[in-house]
Amino acid sequence: MNNEPTKFIDENGLRVDGRRTDEIRPMKVDIGVLSRADGSCYLEWGNNKIISAVYGPRELHPRRMQRPDAAVIRYKYNMASFSVEDRQRPGPSRRSSEISKVSSEAFEPVVMTQFYPNTVIDVFSEVLEADAGTRTAAINAATLALIDAGIPLKSLVSACAVGKVDGQLVLDLNKKEDNEGEADLPVAITQDGEITLIQMDGHLTEDEIKQAMELVKNGCQQIQQIQREALLKKFGQYEEADTEIQSVPLTKKSSKQETESVDTESSELISGNILSDESSENREEQETDTLDILEDETEQSEDNEDDSDEEDFFVEIVRNNTEGESDDQ
Amino acid sequence: MTSEVMSKLKKDYVYHLMLKEKREDTRAFDEIRDISIETGLIGNAEGSAKVYWGDTQLIVGVKLQVGEPFPDTPDKGIIITSLELNPIASPDFEAGPPKEDAIEIARVVDRGIRESGAIDLNKLCITEGEEVWTVFIDVNVLNDDGNIMDAASIGAIAALMTTNIPAESEGYGEDMMMPVRDIPVGISLVDISGELMVDPTYNEESVCDTKITVVSNQDGSISAMQKSGTGSLTEEKVLQAVNIARTRASEIREKYLSNI
Numbered sequence: 001m002n003n004e005p006t007k008f009i010d011e012n013g014l015r016v017d018g019r020r021t022d023e024i025r026p027m028k029v030d031i032g033v034l035s036r037a038d039g040s041c042y043l044e045w046g047n048n049k050i051i052s053a054v055y056g057p058r059e060l061h062p063r064r065m066q067r068p069d070a071a072v073i074r075y076k077y078n079m080a081s082f083s084v085e086d087r088q089r090p091g092p093s094r095r096s097s098e099i100s101k102v103s104s105e106a107f108e109p110v111v112m113t114q115f116y117p118n119t120v121i122d123v124f125s126e127v128l129e130a131d132a133g134t135r136t137a138a139i140n141a142a143t144l145a146l147i148d149a150g151i152p153l154k155s156l157v158s159a160c161a162v163g164k165v166d167g168q169l170v171l172d173l174n175k176k177e178d179n180e181g182e183a184d185l186p187v188a189i190t191q192d193g194e195i196t197l198i199q200m201d202g203h204l205t206e207d208e209i210k211q212a213m214e215l216v217k218n219g220c221q222q223i224q225q226i227q228r229e230a231l232l233k234k235f236g237q238y239e240e241a242d243t244e245i246q247s248v249p250l251t252k253k254s255s256k257q258e259t260e261s262v263d264t265e266s267s268e269l270i271s272g273n274i275l276s277d278e279s280s281e282n283r284e285e286q287e288t289d290t291l292d293i294l295e296d297e298t299e300q301s302e303d304n305e306d307d308s309d310e311e312d313f314f315v316e317i318v319r320n321n322t323e324g325e326s327d328d329q
Numbered sequence: 330m331t332s333e334v335m336s337k338l339k340k341d342y343v344y345h346l347m348l349k350e351k352r353e354d355t356r357a358f359d360e361i362r363d364i365s366i367e368t369g370l371i372g373n374a375e376g377s378a379k380v381y382w383g384d385t386q387l388i389v390g391v392k393l394q395v396g397e398p399f400p401d402t403p404d405k406g407i408i409i410t411s412l413e414l415n416p417i418a419s420p421d422f423e424a425g426p427p428k429e430d431a432i433e434i435a436r437v438v439d440r441g442i443r444e445s446g447a448i449d450l451n452k453l454c455i456t457e458g459e460e461v462w463t464v465f466i467d468v469n470v471l472n473d474d475g476n477i478m479d480a481a482s483i484g485a486i487a488a489l490m491t492t493n494i495p496a497e498s499e500g501y502g503e504d505m506m507m508p509v510r511d512i513p514v515g516i517s518l519v520d521i522s523g524e525l526m527v528d529p530t531y532n533e534e535s536v537c538d539t540k541i542t543v544v545s546n547q548d549g550s551i552s553a554m555q556k557s558g559t560g561s562l563t564e565e566k567v568l569q570a571v572n573i574a575r576t577r578a579s580e581i582r583e584k585y586l587s588n589i
Contacts, residue, residue: 034472035384036419036531047372051471053417076416076424081467082374082390090413090467091426124417126469128388129371 008165008177015165017046017174024160024172024219029141029230031148039149043141046174047131049083052141054149057119071116075104077138079127099135106139106159106188106197112152121151132178133161136186139197140223144230156227157196159188160219162212164204169212171219185212189220340536347524353532354383359573361516361528364585366483368491376492376507380484383530384474386418389466389484391492391507395455395499396463406453406461410439412468412481419473419531435468437555438481441513441544442466445552447486449508453494455501462494464507475531478542482515483581490589513552514581515544516574520562527573541567543574547582551575 009015019025025046034040037053044050060066077099081088092100104123111121123146125138136159143157163173164183178184183202189195204212346352356362362383371377376391398405412435414422427435442448453462466488468481492507519529519537526533534540538560544553551571556562562570 034386034417035474036472037417049371051417055416055420058420078415078424080388080390080469081411081465082371082377082392082469085373087392087394087465087467090411092424122416124415126415126417126471128469129373131372 009168015170016176021168021170022215022218024222027226029144029226031144031230031234039145041141041144041148043137045133045137047129048134048137049129050125050127050134050137050141052123052125052138052145054121054123054145054151056121057116060118060120066118069117070113071119071121073104073107073111073113073121073123075100075107075123077103077125077135079130083127083130102197102199103135103139106157109194109196110154110157110190111146112154115152132173132175136161139188140227144227147231155190155192156224157188157190158220158224158227159186159197160216160223161186162216164202164208169208169215171215187216187220189217191224336535339532343533343536344522347521352526354530358524358526361577364581366487366585368487368589375495376488378484378487380480382476382480384472385476385480386472387468387470387477387480387484389468389488391488392465393494394463395460398458398461403458404454405450407463408439408443408448408466409463410435410466414470418470433557434478434481437478437515437542437553438485440553441482441515442485445511445513445546447509447511447513448489449510452508473531475529475534476517478517479515479528482544486512487586487589511546512582512586513544513546514578515542516577517542518570518573520560520566525566525570527577541570543571545575545578549575
């Protein structure tokens with residue numbers, strides 16, 4: 001098409017889009033953009049535009065696909081027909097099926113699926129505009145959508161690609177570099193540095209792979225920072241409210257535990273968990289401590305002043321509600 | 330089963346509100362939700378529009394390809410409209426090829442544009458009988474809070490109005506804008522126990538028996554109509570629906586589409 005030799009990196013070490021070799025494209029993140037989904041995230045990365053939504057945990061059909069000990073993660077990567085230069089036929093392709101599979105496996109190690117047996121967590125990533133690196137962009141968006149859905153994760157997952165152009169390793173390939181470059185290596189990493197996704201195509205030496213991993217780790221850390229900031233912006237306000245809510249069910253629970261046998265059992269469980277490393281002597285001491293605390297609380301709640309107040313309050317709400325309803329009709 | 334119970338409860342709720350001449354989002358019966366349209370946001374598409382219709386969100390992308398004309402219209406371009414109810418948009422949608430609902434919406438949107446003559450198909454002819462432009466209108470629903478039909482209809486025409494035909498890069502002379510001659514706008518109304526409500530939300534849509542969509546043009550003429558749902562409508566209701574739809578459509582055209 002053009003006669004000039006393709007040059008990806010100029011004499012100043014800058015790439016075709018003006019980035020340095022270890023620089024990622026600008027990323028914009030918006031969490032909670034879809035009202036019907038349980039969690040959602042819109043992400044722009046360069047010209048990539050991705051929207052991810054999470055539904056679930058919800059019942060999984062057909063039943064034979066259910067896991068009795070954990071939730072199934074079902075990840076669907078899909079490209080909009082207008083997301084690429086030549087219109088893409090709608091529906092799944094071999095490429096999108098593969099990406100769906102590896103991406104779902106990228107989340108398997110971090111999602112605490114054991115809390116939701118027999119269910120499915122559906123993650124849908126829709127590519128609205130593609131500009132190289134859509135699978136990594138989709139993973140970054142899906143992580144935030146999962147958190148937005150309130151699904152417990154062990155870690156964030158951050159993904160980025162590294163590639164090779166003009167014989168040099170570069171971070172986060174753009175479209176031109178992806179199409180005409182010598183290698184592409186997308187990676188997803190957790191906060192502990194566990195790699196949950198790695199693919200590669202092209203040509204790299206062993207040495208280059210080592211360097212590439214260093215480079216891509218750095219890229220993933222930058223992305224993780226962006227993800228953290230986005231989460232803080234969205235959820236930072238809840239930090240204080242959380243601690244207040246936690247104190248309520250604790251007292252309520254202890255007031256319900258009236259027989260001593262239940263108390264001992266539960267306190268044993270509690271102390272057993274916390275002090276698993278300590279000697280049995282310590283544990284006994286601690287156990288009695290815990291018992292005392294629980295007993296104290298039981299005593300306190302025996303006069304039941306607070307509780308009855310609360311009950312009255314509930315009755316009042318119920319009454320108000322029924323009144324409101326009868327007004328309606 | 331669960332959804333049936335829910336729908337009964339919701340129906341009660343919506344019905345009782347209706348008796349008090351209220352709607353769940355405090356709108357009047359003939360009032361539409363706030364709309365916002367963003368065009369040209371997908372660089373890879375020749376034309377695109379993102380529509381926020383209340384909480385309903387969708388993206389329309391227009392792609393162009395050179396293809397062979399249909400034998401019975403050798404001098405006319407081709408329009409193909411498709412719509413996907415992505416599982417991303419609602420817990421009710423499933424992945425897979427478009428089902429009845431999606432096909433119905435796509436076909437109503439398509440009819441509105443085709444029958445109004447909004448696009449001058451003759452101008453999309455390159456060589457008679459051999460090569461014409463095929464216009465793909467793809468609607469991608471992102472969030473379903475009801476009335477996808479109207480959002481898709483307005484999104485499609487907005488995307489078409491901003492579509493650039495890439496003739497130069499394909500070697501067919503100079504680029505040109507899509508020859509848009511009219512602006513059809515679809516407006517849907519639902520009948521809930523004998524009351525018409527314009528622009529139904531998801532809840533209103535899921536409890537109604539009957540929905541009617543009216544697509545009207547700039548001169549007030551009607552280019553498409555569709556009744557869907559298991560219920561029926563009286564003649565009076567149909568005429569009332571047409572009247573409301575025409576008024577709302579011209580307002581929308583004025584407010585949201587005239588400056589594109």
